[in-house]
Amino acid sequence: MALLEARDVVSGYGDATILHGVDLDANEEEIVTIIGPNGAGKSTLLKAIYGLIDCWEGTVRFDGEDITDRRADTVSELGMCYVPQRGNVFPTLSVRENLEMGAYIKDEVTEADFQEVWDRFPILEERKHQRAESMSGGQQQMLALSSALMVDPDLLVVDEPSAGLAPDLVDDMFDRLVDIRDGTETAILMVEQNAKQALRVSDRGYVLDMGENRFEGTGAELLESDEVMELYLGGA
Numbered sequence: 040m041a042l043l044e045a046r047d048v049v050s051g052y053g054d055a056t057i058l059h060g061v062d063l064d065a066n067e068e069e070i071v072t073i074i075g076p077n078g079a080g081k082s083t084l085l086k087a088i089y090g091l092i093d094c095w096e097g098t099v100r101f102d103g104e105d106i107t108d109r110r111a112d113t114v115s116e117l118g119m120c121y122v123p124q125r126g127n128v129f130p131t132l133s134v135r136e137n138l139e140m141g142a143y144i145k146d147e148v149t150e151a152d153f154q155e156v157w158d159r160f161p162i163l164e165e166r167k168h169q170r171a172e173s174m175s176g177g178q179q180q181m182l183a184l185s186s187a188l189m190v191d192p193d194l195l196v197v198d199e200p201s202a203g204l205a206p207d208l209v210d211d212m213f214d215r216l217v218d219i220r221d222g223t224e225t226a227i228l229m230v231e232q233n234a235k236q237a238l239r240v241s242d243r244g245y246v247l248d249m250g251e252n253r254f255e256g257t258g259a260e261l262l263e264s265d266e267v268m269e270l271y272l273g274g275a
């Protein structure tokens with residue numbers, strides 16, 4: 040059984056149906072990337088999985104449990120954390136305070152928890168007393184990921200980890216996601232616009248278009264598919 044199983048998910052906003060019966064799996068310790076055109080429903084799918092919007096039809100199971108109708112905060116307690124694309128840090132709090140907020144569902148935060156973050160992202164230790172808003176986009180993204188990791192999730196759901204990064208920092212961000220997966224055994228489900236670069240580090244990927252599954256396969260299979268390349272990856 041997969042760690043995450045979304046089946047026939049139908050969802051949207053108001054009376055607009057955006058997802059028309061989408062399927063998606065993520066296995067333990069996998070990096071899974073959803074790609075597709077603007078407006079395809081990628082972010083909406085993450086929100087429906089995590090419980091930020093309702094699933095109108097279909098089911099979402101996580102770690103064997105039906106979470107279809109669970110609210111996002113209770114999904115976090117089960118071990119799934121979500122990092123949105125925007126507004127993912129508390130701007131006026133310091134780096135350290137942000138990490139404390141990230142760990143809110145833990146009974147106790149130890150210095151060892153912080154040390155893990157400092158070891159992974161030394162820049163965050165250097166800036167631990169600075170306000171989050173004073174850091175670069177990439178540093179804030181590292182902080183957002185680190186805050187989510189404070190509760191040792193089994194699955195990290197990330198909406199566009201490379202958003203707003205300078206092009207030469209994008210591959211570095213993906214390498215860091217691989218390090219996180221390898222170092223913490225956390226599976227990662229992400230949506231990405233930098234599709235080719237994301238698929239290179241992904242175990243598996245999905246192409247979503249107009250709220251429907253179009254293609255799925257290993258990262259390498261999608262990159263090698265002429266059709267996917269032509270239609271969704273901007274040609275060879």
Ligand SMILES: Nc1ncnc2c1ncn2[C@@H]1O[C@H](COP(=O)(O)OP(=O)(O)OP(=O)(O)O)[C@@H](O)[C@H]1O
Pocket residue numbers: 052057075076077078079080081082083084230232
């Ligand atoms: N809060 C909302 N209320 C109403 N419609 C929304 C809302 N959020 C998104 N939509 C609409 O849902 C559709 C899918 O949006 P979504 O953000 O899921 O697409 P996406 O594939 O993530 O796109 P992008 O790659 O551009 O971020 C779009 O038509 C969008 O306008």
